[in-house]
Amino acid sequence: MFKISSIRSILESTLFVWIGLTLIITLAGNSLVLPDWLQVVGRSHPILLHFPIVLLLMGLLFFWIPGIDKKPEIREIGEISFLAGCNFAGITVLAGLILAQEEYTGEILTWHKWGGLVVFGGCVLLYFFRAIQANIIRLSSVALAIAIIATGHWGAGLTHGEDFLLAPIQSNEIEVIPLAEAEIFGDVVQPILQAKCISCHKEGKIKGELRMDHIEGLQKGGKSGPFVLAGDFEKSLLIQRINLPEDDKKHMPPKNKAQLTEEELLILSEWVASGASFEQKLVTLPAKNELYQLASVKFEGNKIYSFDAADKEDIQELNTSYRSIQALFPESPALDVSYFGISAFPPKSLSDLKIVKDQIVRFSLNKMPLAGVDLKFLKDFKHLEELQLNFTDLNADQMKVISELNTLEVLAISGNTVDQASIQNLAKMKSLKKLYLWETAMSSQDQETIKKALPETVIDFGFDGKGIIYDLNSPIISQAEMIYQDSLEIKLSHPIKTAEIRYTLDGTEPDSTSSTIYTKPIFVTNTGKVIAKAFAKDWNGSKPTESVFMHSGIKPSEFSxxxxxxxxxxxSGPATLFDLEKADASNHGQKWLGFQDEPMVLEVDFKGLSKAKEISLSLLYNEAAHIFPPEKVSVQGLENGTWKTLASNSPAVSTKALSARSELLTLELENTNYDKLKITLTPLAHLPKWHQNPGDKAWVFVDEVIFNQ
Incomplete structure (x- = not known):
């Protein structure tokens, strides 16, 4: 049987082995090539680290036992425990240094690595100089214990995340994000990546050279390819890996990690299909879009309502030329009711709403003439949460009725005179979360009174210039369709009614002096683009907003x-170009024809038809997804057996990646003396230098070709 002295001698000797190997690996760094079998030793680091922590802390306690110098048996047990802990610390540090050479980088790793070396070095020095003054030893043991705890904390941060230790005592309150502000990536996709992916792809641990804890890392991609390519499932690393069989070594998340749910799989797939934007807001997606339907219920305003839905036929019957009734969001029983058109407003029609009184959650009568209208019917709407009554000539009696609606959370009564009696009634509405009181003739004292009465309510008294100049919101463009046959009505509007809207139809940006002022609906009979801006005194002009419109024109008799x-x-092949169905810019996988390796060359014939003088091409631009304007567009006419150029263009290329958008390119033909036409769209041969993949081939996407005389 080994004596204690023999065990001590062996442990002291092996300790120098660990010291030597540690110095070699530390000083050699990444230049040292280690055999594969040593990776197994490295990966045992998380298993080994518990031994030195326990043994070292236990050994440190012995330095604090009073009178231990007079108790050699107890002292020897403590020293042997501490010496064993030093050996395990050496083995653990070696394993950690080997493991760090795989795919671990970052600031946390650096702190953990050097913390481990300090602990190992500290315990070796403390052991061999244990005979010095007791007070110094005790202070050193405290410092070493702190170093052990700190190193363990950094190690936990590498494995479980930086906030792992303090997570239980941190606030679990979740910020409620309004649907209008929710971003597809930041608020829908990123939380999934944080929960299921980032533990292996973050600072300190970057597997496959893919870093997922910031957008730049995602845009860069990993050593196996791009993280996502908009609309491209085949080349998107994310889609490839999450759809592999769970037993596949490349399946993500790894088999031993929490797996994606069916809903999470759908959200990630639909995000890529919808353009994989890192900036796009959720509300910009069509209501029928599957990603919108999956994600919208997570945000404020899309809570689950337990009451039954109204009869669909009743809702259909209640929708009229002056009244709109829609579901609050897809598949919700809650209804949003709005009236519009002052001249067509019949006050008696308000009684029609009794049939859906249990489902109305939002109700808007903005600008309706409500003077003298009895508003007691609102009390029947027992689930009413938001009421919009801006500029409706309300009186004090009507205000009193409104103040008795205990379910209201949002009330907008801007543009109405609020007298003292109304202020007293409003002060009772403790359930309000938001209250809008623009242009209500309230004095500063009245405003302070209502703010004190409703301290938990966000109250908006409107814009007070005071020399500050703000940017106007862009105008809203409304049109029934983008592709039409006879004529098309286009309406422009702005939430600030005093704002002046100016527009152009020739593709130029409107200015505040020479561009046409919008006063009535615009009727167009051609193909083009409307661009609008808003201007107002004491405001900066808005950013331009635009929308294309396409006259259906002449459909060729033959095309290929x-x-x-x-x-x-x-x-649907070449027929897609003439189906008069405008494709969605956010969905690249449907109704768009994509060309990359070959140009789009379309040949058309107008046998028995009038010949076109103008050609309009509906294109998709999305630089992040490699979809650019064509390098060149040419139109050739076949005259007497020879192709002659009738029009050409080289569209400008953006100097940065913009959001996915439809663009319209129109060319006028020099003559109509042709038998056939050939339209060629040549993709950009090399992506520009500023792009994340410079030099790659670009795509050309087209969904409609319109011919007009």
Whole structure:
């Protein structure tokens, strides 16, 4: 049997082995090539680290036992425990240094690495100089214990995240994000990545050279390819890996980690299909879009209502030329009711709403003439949460009725005179979360009174200039359709009614002096683009907003493509270009024809039809997804057996990545002396230097070709 002295001698000797190996690996760094079998030793680091922590802390306690110098048996047990802990610390540090050479980087790793070396070095020095003054030893033991705890904390941060230790005592309150502000990536996609992916792809631990804890890392991608390519499932690393069988080594998340739910899989897939934007807001998606339907219920305003839905036929019957009744969000029983058109407003029609009184949650009568109208019917709406009554000539009696609606959370009564009696009634509305009181003739004292009465309510008294100049919101463009046959009505509006809207139809940006002022609906009979801006005194002009409109024109009698579109983006083939159905800019996988390796070459014939003088091409631009304007567009006419150029263009290329958008390119033909036409769109051969993938081939996406005389 070994004696204690023999065990001590062996442990002291092996300690120098660990010291030597540690120095070699530390000083050699990444230049040292280690055999594969040592990776197994490295990966045992998380298993080994518990031994030195326990043994070292236990050994440190012995330094604090009073009179231990007079108790050699107890002292020897403590020293042997501490010496064993030093050996395990050496082995653990070696394993950690080997493991760090795999795919671990970052500031936390640096702190953990050097913390481990300090602990190992400290325990070796403390052991061999244990005979010095007791007070110094005790102070050193405290410092070493702190170093052990700190190093363990940094290690936990590498494995479980930086806030792992303090997470239980941190606030669990979740910020409620309004649907209007929710971003697809930041508020829908990123939380999934944080929960299921980032533990292996963050600072300190970057597997596959893919870092997912910031957007730049996601945009850069990993060593196996790009993280996502908009609309491209085949080349998007994310989609590839999450759809592999769980037993596959490349499946993500790894088999031993929490897996994605069916809903999370759908959200990630629909995000890529919808353009994989890192900035796009959720509300910009169509209501029928599957990603919108999956994600919208997570945000404020989309809470679950337990009451039954109204009869669909009743809702359909209640929708009229002056009244709109819609579900608050897809599949919700809650209803949003709005009246519009002052001249057509019949006050008696308010009684029609009794049939859906249990489902109305939002109700808008903005600008309706409510003078003398009895508002007691509102009390029947027992689930009413938001009431919009701006500029409706309310009186004190009507205000009193409104103040008795205990379910209201949002009330907007801007543009109405609020007298003292009304202020007293409003002060009783403790359930209000938001109250809008623009242009209500309230004095500063009245405003202070209502703020004190409703301290938990966000109250908006409107804009007070005071020399500050703000930017106006962009105007709203409303049109029934983008592709039309006879004529199209286009309406422009702005939430600030005193704002002046100016617009152009020639593709130029409107200015505040020479551009046409919008006073009535615009009727167009051609193909083009409307661009609008808003201007007002003491405000900066808005950013321009635009929308294309396309006259259906002449459909060729024959048409064909010389080269087939890419198999991933072929929609319905060449017929797609003439189906008069405008494709959605946010969904690249449907109704768009995509060309990359070959140009789009379209040949058309107008046998028995009038010949076109003008051609309009509906294109998709999305630089982040490699979808750019064509390098060149040319139109050739076949005259007497020879192709002659009738029009050409080289559209400008953006100097940065912008959001996905539809653009309209129109060319006028020099003459109509042709038998056939050939339209060629040549993709950009090399992406520009500023792009994240400079030099790669660009895509050309087209969904409609319109011919007009």
């Amino acid at each position: 493509l010389v080269y087939e579109p890419n198999s991933k983006y072929k929609a």
